[in-house]
Every structure is written in C-alpha cells, then in structure tokens.
Amino acid sequence: MSVVPDTTTKITFTDNNTKFNTAGVQFIINPYDELSLTRALEITEKNGGTVTIATVGLAEADAVVRKGLAIGATDAIRINAEPVDGQFVAEQLAHIIKEGGYDMVLTGRESIDYNGGQVCGLLGALLNWPSINVCTKIDVADGKAHFERDIDGGRESITASLPVVASAQKDLCEPRIPNMKGIMAARTKPLNVIAPISVDAFGQYSAFENPVPKQAVKLFDAQNAAQLIEALKNEAKVI
Amino acid sequence: MTGIYAENSEGIFKKSVLEAASYASQISKGSVTAICIGQPSEGEADKLAKYGVNKLIVVEGLHAFDAQNYSNAVTANLTDIHTFVIANTYEGKSLGPRIAVLMAASLATNVVDLPNTIDGFTVKRGVFSGKGFAYVNLSRENKVIALTPNSIELKENPVTISIEKSVVNESENLTQITGSNKATGKIPLTEAEIVVSAGRGMKGPENWGMVEELASVLGGATACSKPVADMDWRPHGEHVGQTGITIKPNLYIAIGISGAIQHLAGVSSSKVIVVINKDPEAPFFKAADYGIVGDAFEILPQLIAAAKAAKN
Ligand SMILES: Cc1cc2nc3c(=O)[nH]c(=O)nc-3n(C[C@H](O)[C@H](O)[C@H](O)COP(=O)(O)OP(=O)(O)OC[C@H]3O[C@@H](n4cnc5c(N)ncnc54)[C@H](O)[C@@H]3O)c2cc1C
Ligand SMILES: Nc1ncnc2c1ncn2[C@@H]1O[C@H](COP(=O)(O)O)[C@@H](O)[C@H]1O
Numbered sequence: 001m002s003v004v005p006d007t008t009t010k011i012t013f014t015d016n017n018t019k020f021n022t023a024g025v026q027f028i029i030n031p032y033d034e035l036s037l038t039r040a041l042e043i044t045e046k047n048g049g050t051v052t053i054a055t056v057g058l059a060e061a062d063a064v065v066r067k068g069l070a071i072g073a074t075d076a077i078r079i080n081a082e083p084v085d086g087q088f089v090a091e092q093l094a095h096i097i098k099e100g101g102y103d104m105v106l107t108g109r110e111s112i113d114y115n116g117g118q119v120c121g122l123l124g125a126l127l128n129w130p131s132i133n134v135c136t137k138i139d140v141a142d143g144k145a146h147f148e149r150d151i152d153g154g155r156e157s158i159t160a161s162l163p164v165v166a167s168a169q170k171d172l173c174e175p176r177i178p179n180m181k182g183i184m185a186a187r188t189k190p191l192n193v194i195a196p197i198s199v200d201a202f203g204q205y206s207a208f209e210n211p212v213p214k215q216a217v218k219l220f221d222a223q224n225a226a227q228l229i230e231a232l233k234n235e236a237k238v239i
Numbered sequence: 240m241t242g243i244y245a246e247n248s249e250g251i252f253k254k255s256v257l258e259a260a261s262y263a264s265q266i267s268k269g270s271v272t273a274i275c276i277g278q279p280s281e282g283e284a285d286k287l288a289k290y291g292v293n294k295l296i297v298v299e300g301l302h303a304f305d306a307q308n309y310s311n312a313v314t315a316n317l318t319d320i321h322t323f324v325i326a327n328t329y330e331g332k333s334l335g336p337r338i339a340v341l342m343a344a345s346l347a348t349n350v351v352d353l354p355n356t357i358d359g360f361t362v363k364r365g366v367f368s369g370k371g372f373a374y375v376n377l378s379r380e381n382k383v384i385a386l387t388p389n390s391i392e393l394k395e396n397p398v399t400i401s402i403e404k405s406v407v408n409e410s411e412n413l414t415q416i417t418g419s420n421k422a423t424g425k426i427p428l429t430e431a432e433i434v435v436s437a438g439r440g441m442k443g444p445e446n447w448g449m450v451e452e453l454a455s456v457l458g459g460a461t462a463c464s465k466p467v468a469d470m471d472w473r474p475h476g477e478h479v480g481q482t483g484i485t486i487k488p489n490l491y492i493a494i495g496i497s498g499a500i501q502h503l504a505g506v507s508s509s510k511v512i513v514v515i516n517k518d519p520e521a522p523f524f525k526a527a528d529y530g531i532v533g534d535a536f537e538i539l540p541q542l543i544a545a546a547k548a549a550k551n
Contacts (some may be wrong), residue, residue, distance in 0.1 A: 007481075011370040015465050020367075085375075087339070087346055114366050114373070115349050116328075122346075123335030124306065130413040131306050133333045140499040148240065152248070152329045153427030156419035164413075168371055194420040200379075204387055206361060207374040217514070222533025226545035228513065231529060235547050236511045 001033040002083070003064045004113040013208040020113075020208065027064055032108025034071075034175035039138050040106050041072045041176065047140050050074040050098065051079045056083045056092045062191065070178035070187035076189070083198035086114070090122035092197045097127060104145060105165040111136045120167035130160045133167040185187040242265035242320035243273060244313060244338075245287060246330050247297065250280035253430065255326035257290050261281035262386055263324045264291025264396045265353055274318060276301055284400050291371050292397035301405045303416050306331070310337035312407045316417015317342065325383040335385040344381035351390040369508045389487055389510075426460045428477065433459030433490045436479060436506070437467070440516065444472035449539040450494060456546045463485070464496050472495055480505035494535050498523025512533070515539075 003009075005219070007028040014021040040051045053060055053068045054214075065076050079092045097105055105193025110117035136155065137148035140162070140208040147158045150169055178186070220228045232239045241263040245256050252275075263271045272294045273287050278516040284295050296316050301308055313334065316321065323338060325331045327348060351372065352363040359376045362384060366373045371451035427436065441447065447461075454461045461477060468478035479486055481501040492508035497514060498528055503526055506512070512528040517534050518540060524530050 005367075007368075011367045013371075045291050046364075086336075086348075096340055112368050115364075115368060117332050117348050118336045118339075118346060121306065125310065125337040125340035128307075131333070131337065132414065133306070134329060147350070150329055151421070152420070152429065154419060154421030156421075157417045158256050158413040162535060169373065180264065200381060202376045203347070203377045204304065205373050205375050209372050210370065214500055214526060214528065217527040217530045220529065221530050222531050222538055225531055225533075225538045225541035226548075228529055228531060229542060229545035229549050232490065232511070232513070236490075239546070 001037065001053050001065070001068055002030040002089075002108070002111040002113075003027050003055065003057055003061045003124055004030045004111055004172050006032065011210065013210075016229075017208050019104065020108050021154075027060070028063055029068055030108050030113075031069075031113050031175070032110065032112070032168050032170075036106035036108055036201040037071055037073060038176045039168065043104075043138070043140050046133060049103070050081060052102070054093055054096060055079070056081055056089045056196070058082060065191060067178060069189045069191070070233075072182060076191045077193060078193050079196050080193050084204055086111075086116035086118035087122060087202040088199055090119050090126060092196050093119070094123055094126035095197050096194070097123065103138065104140065105163070106138065107165065107167045109167045109169050117167075117226045120165055123165045127163070127165065130164050132158055132164065132166040136165050136167055136169050136171045136236040138168070138172065143192070164202065178203050189231075240270055240319045241293035241322045241324065242271065242272045242317055243292065243323070244325040244331065244334065245273040245275040245279070245534045246291075246326060246328060247275050247279055250278065252258070252279065252283050252286055253326075255328055255331075255386075255391055255430075255453045256348075257286060258388065258391055259324045259326050259386055260287050260290035260292050261393050262353065262384070262391055265394060266356065267291075271296065272296060274298060274316050276309060284402055288400035289395055289397050291391065291398055293400055295400055295402045296404050296405050297402060298407060299317065302378040303412065303466065305414050305459065306333040306337055307414075308409060308412060309421075310334045310341060310408075311326045314338055314341040315407065316405050319379055321385065322382045323385045324386055327387045331385055333406070334382055339383040340381065342381045342385045343379065343380035345377035346383045346385070347377055348383050349377055353391065354384075356501075363478050365508075368504065386485070388430070389489065415521075423518050427456075428460045428462055428479070428484055429486060431460035431486070432488050432505075433457045433486045434462050434479075434486060434509075435459050435492045435494070435495060436462035436464070437494040437535075438496030438502075440465050440497075441467075441472075446536070447473065449543065453492070453539060453543050453546060456543055457490075459488070459490070464499075464502055493523055493527075494539070495519050496523060498526060534539060 481504040
C-alpha cells in the first residue's frame with residue numbers, strides 16, 4: 001500500500017525544484033490500493049485467511065496505515081525507509097513476502113504520485129511468480145486465482161496458480177471506508193515496524209517541473225465552424 | 240547496444256513500436272535490435288528498418304501471452320544489449336518491470352522524451368497524474384525505458400534489416416487466458432489519435448449519429464462522459480475520466496461536456512483539446528486550445544461537412 005498526496009493537491013516543488021512540496025498536503029491511501037485492500041478483504045471473507053498491509057515509508061505513513069487497518073486488515077508491516085523509487089520499494093517488499101509465505105499479493109496499478117506502474121511486475125520477477133496487471137476482477141476459487149484484466153483494446157479473463165501477484169484497476173470493487181468500530185479496533189491491531197534491507201541505487205530524481213500552462217482558448221464563430229477544421233488541419237496539424 | 244520490444248499486435252507493429260524504434264536509434268551509437276514474439280506480417284520488418292532497426296529477432300515457440308514466459312524469452316535474447324526500450328502499453332507495462340529485474344537494470348516508466356546523456360543518462364517522466372514531470376538519472380549500466388505512446392516525434396533513419404529466428408521451449412504457463420473480449424474493427428479508445436467525445440449536452444442516445452460520423456470522417460474513436468454511460472446512452476467502455484479510461488490522443492473534441500475536474504483527469508494530457516459547448520462559462524473552455532460557443536446540433540453538421548472536404 002502506498003501513501004500519496006490527496007487527489008486534489010496542488011502540485012508544487014521546493015528546494016530549487018528538486019523536491020515535491022509537502023507543505024499543507026493531506027496524505028491518503030493510494031486510491032488503487034483502497035481497491036486492492038477492499039478486494040483482499042472480500043476474498044478472505046469468502047475463502048478464509050488474513051490480510052496484511054505492507055508499506056515502505058517513514059513514521060508519518062503510520063496514520064494512513066492505521067486507516068487501512070480500520071478498513072479491516074488484520075495487521076500491518078511498515079518497512080522503515082524513504083520509498084525512493086518503485087524498484088527500491090519492490091526489493092523491500094519482495095524480501096518480506098518471501099519470509100511471510102503469502103498466497104496472493106495485491107498492489108495498485110500505479111501510485112498516483114510517481115505513476116510508476118512498476119511494483120506488481122517487479123515483484124513477479126523478484127519472486128518468480130506470475131504477475132497479472134490492471135485487473136478489473138480478482139477472485140480465488142478451487143485453489144486458483146481468477147482475473148479479468150484490461151488489455152490494449154479490450155479485456156481478457158485469466159486463471160493463475162497461487163502464489164500470484166496482481167494489480168488493481170478502476171472498477172475492481174467499491175472501496176470500503178472505515179466505520180467507527182473499525183477505527184476503534186485499528187488502534188490495537190499490530191503495526192510492526194522493521195528495518196529495510198540494503199539495496200544498490202537504481203536512479204536519482206534530480207529535478208521536477210510543472211507542465212507548461214495552456215494558452216487561452218482560441219474561439220471560432222458558431223456560424224462558421226468550418227474555420228475550426230481549417231485550424232486543426234493547418235495550424236495545429238492534428239487532422 | 241540498444242534493443243526494443245516490438246509488440247506484435249496480430250502481426251502488425253503499431254505506431255508505439257515505431258516510436259520505441261525511433262527512440263532507440265536516436266540514443267544508440269550504432270545498432271538497434273528488435274525482439275518480437277511470433278511471426279510479424281509481410282512487410283512489417285521494413286517498417287522497423289525505416290526507423291533504424293537493423294536486426295529483428297523473431298521468437299518462436301510461445302503461444303498465449305504470459306508475462307513471465309514472455310519476459311524470460313525476451314531477456315534470453317538480449318545479449319550485449321544494455322538499454323532496452325519498450326512502449327508503455329498494457330503489454331509493455333506487464334513486461335517492462337519483469338525485464339528490468341532480469342537485466343538487473345534501472346527502470347524508468349512513463350518516459351516522455353529523449354534522454355539527456357551529457358552527464359549520465361537522465362530521462363524525463365510524467366508524474367503526479369499529468370500535474371508534473373520529473374527528471375531521473377538512471378544509474379545502473381543496464382536500463383529499461385518504458386516510453387509513453389505519442390510522446391516523441393518519429394524520425395526516419397532507414398537502414399537494412401536482418402531477421403533471425405530464436406526458438407524457445409515454452410515452459411509450463413502458470414497462467415491461462417480463458418477468454419477475451421476485444422473490440423474488433425474499431426480503433427481502441429486508448430490507441431486512437433483522434434477522439435470525438437460527447438456528453439449530456441447531446442440530449443439523448445438517438446443523437447449520437449453525428450458524433451459517430453464526425454469520428455469516422457476524422458478516422459477517430461468515440462468517447463463519452465460518465466453520466467452518458469451511466470444512463471446507458473453509450474457503452475461503459477467509452478467512459479473517460481477519473482473513474483473511466485485515461486487517454487492521451489493528439490486531438491480530443493468534447494461536445495456538450497461541461498468539463499468537470501473528474502472528466503478532465505482522464506483527458507487533460509491530450510495534445511490539442513477542442514470544446515464545443517453552448518455555455519461560454521463551461522469550465523472546459525479553460526482547458527481547451529480551440530473552442531466554439533454554440534449549439535452542437537448546428538455546429539456538428541458544419542464540422543462533418545468541413546472535415547469531409549478537408550480529407551479529400
Ligand atoms: C467521484 C466522482 C468521479 C467521477 N468520475 C467521472 C469520470 O470519470 N468521467 C466523467 O465524465 N465524469 C465523472 N464524474 C462526473 C462529473 O463530475 C460530471 O458530473 C460529468 O462529467 C458531467 O457530464 P457532462 O459534462 O456530460 O454533463 P453536464 O455537466 O450536464 O454538462 C452538459 C454540458 O452540455 C452543454 N450543452 C447542453 N446542451 C448543449 C447543446 N445543445 N450544444 C452544446 N452544448 C450543450 C451544457 O452547457 C453543459 O456544459 C465523476 C464524479 C464524481 C463525484
Ligand atoms: N512505498 C510503498 N509501499 C508499499 N507499496 C507500495 C509503495 N509504493 C508503491 N507500492 C505498491 O505498488 C503499487 C504501484 O506503485 P508504483 O509502481 O510505484 O506506481 C501501488 O499501488 C502499491 O500497491
């Protein structure tokens with residue numbers, strides 16, 4: 001589960017555009033991870049089992065992890081490190097997954113902050129498990145996992161043996177929100193903080209920028225709409 | 240040396256593959272090798288050659304797509320390749336990270352521009368869901384670059400291409416595809432370079448003929464806003480936005496759509512946005528490059544006629 005800025009955050013950068021400006025930013029559970037957490041709970045309610053949240057992050061992530069526990073996870077592990085990039089995160093997660101003996105690992109299709117879309121496939125290769133990306137359905141029945149996922153131009157159904165790693169796409173389920181009872185229970189659920197393993201660097205973020213703002217819209221007269229087609233052809237050159 | 244993944248879509252190399260080829264040939268000092276799983280159609284290899292690919296390895300022996308088997312087969316053919324470029328399509332997203340692990344490479348996804356190699360290897364990638372860009376220096380010797388389709392200009396660099404075969408023994412697939420539902424004949428929305436989209440302003444499903452006609456004259460796909468799909472005026476696969484599909488076409492034409500923030504989340508990375516709305520205060524105009532304030536029912540027939548004329 002990754003912890004990300006709220007979707008309405010105005011994105012700005014500090015320190016000479018080398019860092020994301022977190023001042024005043026509300027942090028939330030990555031929306032795709034709300035889906036994977038909810039689906040994991042639904043699957044264990046049907047088939048039995050427990051759900052563990054794993055996150056790579058510093059202490060400030062704890063409040064958001066507790067929210068995940070309030071939604072219903074059994075316990076949580078926080079690997080105490082700055083999540084520098086998807087590859088670093090995947091190495092950390094793979095390490096604890098190997099030790100934990102899990103049957104299924106669900107991620108989001110991407111974190112909405114760094115838009116990596118990497119962790120699911122990275123985990124698949126690091127663990128030598130099958131990996132199924134962008135799933136709109138995830139189920140477990142008869143000791144196998146069943147998926148529906150987006151492909152270019154459509155959807156397909158896939159069956160996989162366990163263990164398997166899969167990533168959640170929009171439409172997977174209705175995300176659950178914590179209720180009062182869940183919030184109370186979460187206070188005493190285990191949130192184990194463990195030290196990271198050491199990993200050689202993959203890359204460094206050196207600078208950030210915002211997109212160039214759009215110029216003002218160029219309007220055409222409704223009586224003379226053909227001029228728009230003319231502009232699209234000869235000025236914007238898109239048709 | 241530089242390699243690319245030549246995603247084989249029923250024997251055809253789509254534009255995103257040619258972009259990967261063009262990217263690779265602009266960064267490689269010499270040769271570019273493409274790896275394709277399954278036999279491409281007649282003449283397709285020449286498309287790669289036009290953009291600088293001088294060797295194509297056709298991998299045979301794999302049947303259904305399986306991310307694990309495919310990435311293993313690709314990596315087995317990467318001798319001497321240190322930089323590997325793959326289009327960030329759904330298939331590319333399934334394979335790129337796995338290939339990066341197998342190559343012990345630095346991985347950059349969502350890459351939108353050629354790298355800066357003056358001092359290291361720095362790529363520009365999209366972050367914060369369209370609200371920012373980041374520059375990342377990839378420090379490993381091996382690198383996997385997942386290139387967002389429609390981000391770079393195609394640049395011709397014609398070379399001669401040799402074709403090799405590589406046969407792999409398919410190891411047991413741990414996954415089985417049990418069914419698929421692919422839109423046939425129509426341009427898939429996520430790949431369309433032109434998208435004509437309409438909202439509640441079209442009043443009812445019976446009025447979509449004009450929307451479809453404009454899309455077909457322009458060679459584009461159709462899309463819609465969420466309420467339109469919710470009311471079953473249009474199929475859900477056409478719904479774009481925060482809770483629908485995210486698209487990045489060259490041209491997005493929005494007709495009778497107000498431009499709510501949740502709608503914009505799915506379309507704001509389009510290169511050129513055109514808005515047609517009778518309300519001059521519609522928020523969509525703030526995100527638009529071109530616009531017409533007026534009644535869609537009067538404007539659409541004019542646009543269809545003008546587009547037909549422009550296409551001839
Ligand atoms: C959590 C959440 C997620 C959401 N996700 C999405 C999403 O993914 N995608 C999405 O689209 N929406 C989404 N929405 C809904 C979104 O907020 C808007 O309600 C929706 O986009 C509005 O659709 P619309 O523009 O078609 O309709 P309206 O807002 O009703 O706009 C219709 C427009 O048509 C114009 N019009 C009317 N008649 C004409 C005419 N004759 N000629 C020209 N123009 C005309 C009007 O001026 C108006 O601007 C979401 C909302 C929430 C709360
Ligand atoms: N710091 C993190 N800790 C735990 N899981 C993460 C972290 N970052 C990303 N993930 C998981 O990987 C998914 C995809 O993230 P990414 O590949 O970074 O876009 C997220 O939806 C999470 O499920």
